[in-house]
Amino acid sequence: MTASSATPAGAVDYSTKIPNNVGLVDDQRVLKALEQWHPGYIDWWMAQGPDGFQSSDVYLRTAISIDPKGWAKFDYVKMPEYRWGILLAPQETERKVNFGAHKGEKAWQDVPGEYRAMLRRLIVIQGDTEPASVEQQRHLGKTAPSLYDMRNLFQVNVEEGRHLWAMVYLLHKYFGKDGREEADGLLQRRSGDVDQPRMLGAFNEVTPDWLSFFMFTFFTDRDGKMQLESLAQSGFDPMSRTCRFMLTEEAHHMFVGETGVGRVIERTCAAMKAAGIEDPYDIAKIRALGVVDLPTLQKKANLHFSLSLDLFGSEVSTNAANFYHSGVKGRFMETRIEDDHELSRATYPVLKLINGELKLVDEPALTALNMRLRDDYVKDCQGGINRWNKIIEKLGINFRIALPSVAFHRHIGEFKDVKASPDGRLLSDMEWIKGEAQWLPSKDDGDFIASLMEPCWERGKYANWIAAPKIGIDNKDGDFEYVRIARG
Amino acid sequence: MIDFQTTPQRYRHWKLQVDGDTAQLIMDVSEDAGLFPGYQLKLNSYDLGVDIELSDAIQRLRFEHPGVKVVILKSGKERVFCAGANIRMLAGSTHAHKVNFCKFTNETRNGMEDASAHSGLKFLCAIQGTAAGGGYELALACDHIILADDGSSTVSLPELPLLAVLPGTGGLTRVTDKRRVRRDLADAFCTTEEGVKGKRAVAWRLVDTTAPNSKFQAAVSDAATKLAATSIRRSGTTGITLPPLARQIEGDTVTYANVRVEIERASRRATITVQGPTSPVPASAGEMVALGDQFWPLACARDLDDAILHLRLNELDIGVLTFKTSGDALAVLAHDALLAAHADHWLAREITGFWRRLLKRIDVTSRTLVAQITPGSCFAGSLAELAFACDRTFMLSGNFPGDNRASAAITLGAANFGAYPMSNDLTRLQTRFLGEPASVAAAQSHSGKPLDAETCDELGLVTMAYEHIDWDEVRVFLEERASFSPDGLTGLEANLRFPGPETMETRIFGRLTAWQNWIFQRANAAGENGALKRYGTGQKAEFNRERV
Structure with missing residues (x-):
């Protein structure tokens, strides 16, 4: 009897070097490929992972089972020793392809040759974002506003690392020699590198400070969530199962982003109250308190929202249509949508630029899938924004954070060649130049935020610009030592 | 009426910049300036109008700029070199227009090779981003191809897997006859929609060299200098002007x-x-x-x-x-x-x-x-x-x-x-x-x-x-x-006009064009449910599976 078949369903097999619930011990070909890939991954982690904390003990959650009730186990671990593994959501034996031309067929357990290139491309693009964000965030540990936040950063980082493993497993298991080459490529590209950049724009931007990190996890990781939600619908069952499990982890990233920004808002509003400042635009006075003024937060949100929208690609897209029709990538909550799941005749309203005006135009729904996913994303973002506004309201400050127009500051899609204000007015170049500093973070804003980024590593203490969380991770007490920093 | 006369001042899609021995021919296609309504020239895709300007630019390089030894052909857009002939234009065109379009683009590309062989006007293709289909065929007409090694720049001939047609401007022939790509590798290349990048593109002889983005301009200048040394043209020669024809x-x-x-x-x-x-x-x-x-x-x-x-x-x-x-x-x-x-x-x-x-x-x-x-x-x-x-x-x-x-x-x-x-x-x-x-x-x-x-x-x-x-x-x-x-x-x-030996040109105009024109007429490509008509709708083509 093999180790994997002796392991209870849902549990993770730790008998191999790579924890997994996919029976790697019986799959020598893939196990060997992954073991060969492993040293390169560790080299990458050491060179590109969190800078300065590789030998610190971090209180991290490790997945030990895919059972939704008990999959997380918390303990101190040195990040390079984190047990990255291959974890797929449980297989549903009767699962079907739920949309597109193959609707109703049994879900594919192997890659259909016809869609191999398409699937590989999707997996590589998704996979490329995972290590990219680790690279973007590698210097943030040094300016962490608390051990709690530092731990959350590292949790996000190791999970992005695990998501990379998840994609590499698919490449190794189902895509042969090309898959192995692509898996190596994922370790060779570097965020922001001129010669070998990451594949998508937002993943080559810098994450210079913690506010950017929180905004990134709120806005950009949420794009990741939407993409994973669509891929989780895939007729290619191993990808669906992989993405479903990744989504449980991605939820934590959203949490870090939303509560991170929320705590910054809370601290700013509290400091304004204490100092008797009513006007949220009295920026100099507010900044003098050592907190981030709300208009600057709005600018950061404008920036990260617009960069993240670009990740959805062109509103009308042949690729997206092909992915859907082939049964490879579905819609957000596909199985809960009430329609024919084929979209051969349906239309969907797409916001377009018609003679200088933004107008909704009905397009074939099949080619408008990027637009639809982006709409779902905007709704999802708005939920978080509403919760931020509740905090502001509760503390009695007269300010609301708002999502900018989808036409604002775009580099991809329908609005890439026009300038628009956050409220969606089309602007001349002069108007844009005049307004830009009010809408996007300026160098001065960046310098100010950078000036706040002083590390605060004392147990239970938080930097002045951010409030303490309501509850600790794993219900730990306020002064819990989330990271035991190894000095020297 | 389609007018073949133009001048650089009227170009919508290209920029021609001459600097001593070197000219830059920059492709920057205006999406909304197609020759006919009904399609947008996205991603540096082209129609006959774009190619008329290219042809004019090359003609002017021959006559108006005889001191130019090397033309650097590149894209004015980021992340895309050229996506080839515009698919919606092809899908919406009459058969006659498609054939005439392909013939003219073939003549322009043959003309580039003719200029290299006889006039000493050498072409250097600098690809950053994707060069797909006709975009790669344009590169194939050049003397030297440099591809950015950035993990995403590729060359490809995706016509067959994507559109159920063939590359229409000599691609197959130049891959095997000019670049001497091994036939089985050529087969793999022409059926891989996403194309080939980096070292493999060099190993398969699809491109001459690769260069990382940070060294790309230097690599292009180096190659331009080397190519210029092979030119019979004389630096500093003053040209003549080609004013509009009295028609x-x-x-x-x-x-x-x-x-x-x-x-x-x-x-x-x-x-x-x-x-x-x-x-x-x-x-x-x-x-x-x-x-x-x-x-x-x-x-x-x-x-x-x-x-x-x-x-x-x-x-x-x-x-x-x-x-x-x-x-x-x-x-x-x-x-x-x-x-x-x-x-x-x-x-x-x-x-x-x-x-x-x-x-x-x-x-x-x-x-x-x-x-x-x-x-x-x-x-x-x-x-x-x-x-x-x-x-x-x-x-x-x-x-x-x-x-x-x-x-x-x-x-x-x-x-x-x-x-x-x-x-x-x-x-x-x-x-x-x-x-x-x-x-x-x-x-x-x-x-x-x-x-x-x-x-x-x-x-x-x-x-x-x-x-x-x-x-x-x-x-x-x-x-x-x-x-x-x-x-x-x-x-x-x-058939009767071209007896005797085959050359790359006769193969392009004879064999390749004839096959392409046959495929263009078949329902598998041009029918209501064919690949050309269905392209962009997300629906897959329906093929008559009979091999003919």
């Missing part, structure tokens, strides 16, 4: 300075009359340069080239083109002789090259080509090549009643024995006399003398020599011709 379209007549086109719509015929030189031949190369665009061989070639393209694209129903000439045979020969005497002079070289390409353009024009050689004509030397390009030649023996001019003659010259090879690399006379090489020598021995109808008939230079009482046979022939299937004629003529 008048009135009713069914198109008039140029040296060419007149008369269309007879009812009988679906056009007569193209070429006027021989009317001013004396320049005494020196210097005088030739001073005449510039007014120098007869150049002026005449420009007129005729535009006329042929006009008939091809704008007069689809005109099935028979009759060539006539008018003027002094000796003057034509004198101009030919001047070009030959100054074969090493840049302008003479460019004009000879222009005629070579123009005659090839006529060779591949899918209309019945007829020459009528009558008194007052000047089928001599280079203009006699027009007659040898034709499917049938009719010559009048003697005169029409009341005409007391000298009888019709053909006068052979050096131009008929090497200056203007066809795409099969043989002269038109060598091709004509493929089975009787001695006839070429016999014809050559008569060079320089006006040959009357009987002699031409004897030498095999004409199809028929008729006396005026029988001249009505020509009408009968033309009427009979008009009754045949235009498709059958196109196939027949294309």
Whole structure:
């Protein structure tokens, strides 16, 4: 009897070097490929992972089972020793392809040759974002506003690392020699590198400070969530199962982003109250308190929202249509949508630029899938924004954070060649130049935020610009030592 | 009407920047400036309008910028070099337009290779981003290809997997014949939609080198310097200007300075009359340069080239083109002789090259080509090549009643024995006399003398020599011709015009184009549920699986 078949369903097999619930011990070909890939991954982690904390003990959650009730186990671990593994959501034996031309067929357990290139491309693009964000965030540990936040950063980082493993497993298991080459490529590209950049724009931007990190996890990781939600619908069952499990982890990233920004808002509003400042635009006075003024937060949100929208690609897209029709990538909550799941005749309203005006135009729904996913994303973002506004309201400050127009500051899609204000007015170049500093973070804003980024590593203490969380991770007490920093 | 005349000031899609030995030809296609409504030229995709500008730019590099040794062809857009011919344009075009479009783009790319081989104008292709389909085919027409090694820049020929058609501008042929890619690797390459990047692209010989983005400009400059060293062009040479042609379209007549086109719509015929030189031949190369665009061989070639393209694209129903000439045979020969005497002079070289390409353009024009050689004509030397390009030649023996001019003659010259090879690399006379090489020598021995109808008939230079009482046979022939299937004629003529050896060009125009045109007509590509029609809808094509 093999180790994997002796392991209870849902549990993770730790008998191999790579924890997994996919029976790697019986799959020598893939196990060997992954073991060969492993040293390169560790080299990458050491060179590109969190800078300065590789030998610190971090209180991290490790997945030990895919059972939704008990999959997380918390303990101190040195990040390079984190047990990255291959974890797929449980297989549903009767699962079907739920949309597109193959609707109703049994879900594919192997890659259909016809869609191999398409699937590989999707997996590589998704996979490329995972290590990219680790690279973007590698210097943030040094300016962490608390051990709690530092731990959350590292949790996000190791999970992005695990998501990379998840994609590499698919490449190794189902895509042969090309898959192995692509898996190596994922370790060779570097965020922001001129010669070998990451594949998508937002993943080559810098994450210079913690506010950017929180905004990134709120806005950009949420794009990741939407993409994973669509891929989780895939007729290619191993990808669906992989993405479903990744989504449980991605939820934590959203949490870090939303509560991170929320705590910054809370601290700013509290400091304004204490100092008797009513006007949220009295920026100099507010900044003098050592907190981030709300208009600057709005600018950061404008920036990260617009960069993240670009990740959805062109509103009308042949690729997206092909992915859907082939049964490879579905819609957000596909199985809960009430329609024919084929979209051969349906239309969907797409916001377009018609003679200088933004107008909704009905397009074939099949080619408008990027637009639809982006709409779902905007709704999802708005939920978080509403919760931020509740905090502001509760503390009695007269300010609301708002999502900018989808036409604002775009580099991809329908609005890439026009300038628009956050409220969606089309602007001349002069108007844009005049307004830009009010809408996007300026160098001065960046310098100010950078000036706040002083590390605060004392147990239970938080930097002045951010409030303490309501509850600790794993219900730990306020002064819990989330990271035991190894000095020297 | 599709107009083939343009100038750099009017370009919508290209920028031509000349700096000493080097020119940058930057492709930056305006999405909304397609030739027809109904499609957007996204991602540097092109239509005929884009290619007309490219062709014009190359022509200007030949004549207006003779000091340029290397053209760096690159994209003005980020992350995309060129996505090839616009699919929606192809899907929405008539079959005739698709074929004409492909033919013209093929001629432009062949013209780039011709410029490299004969004019010393070298092409360096600098690819950052994706070069897909026609985008990679454009690169294939260059002498040297550098691909950015950034993990995402690729070259590809995705036509078959994506659109169920073939690369239409020589891609398959250049991959195997020019770049000598191994056939099994070529097969893998042409069925991989996403293409090939980096080291593998070099290993498979799809590109010459790769360079990382940070060293890309340096690599391009280095390669440009090396390519420039292989050029026969001289730095600092001053060019001539190519002003717009004096063209008048009135009713069914198109008039140029040296060419007149008369269309007879009812009988679906056009007569193209070429006027021989009317001013004396320049005494020196210097005088030739001073005449510039007014120098007869150049002026005449420009007129005729535009006329042929006009008939091809704008007069689809005109099935028979009759060539006539008018003027002094000796003057034509004198101009030919001047070009030959100054074969090493840049302008003479460019004009000879222009005629070579123009005659090839006529060779591949899918209309019945007829020459009528009558008194007052000047089928001599280079203009006699027009007659040898034709499917049938009719010559009048003697005169029409009341005409007391000298009888019709053909006068052979050096131009008929090497200056203007066809795409099969043989002269038109060598091709004509493929089975009787001695006839070429016999014809050559008569060079320089006006040959009357009987002699031409004897030498095999004409199809028929008729006396005026029988001249009505020509009408009968033309009427009979008009009754045949235009498709059958196109196939027949294309097959009979190019006997003899295969070259890359004949393979591109013969085999590849014929296959492509067949595939373009099949339901699997062009039917309601075919790949071209379904492209962009997200729905997959439905194929008739029968292999034919």
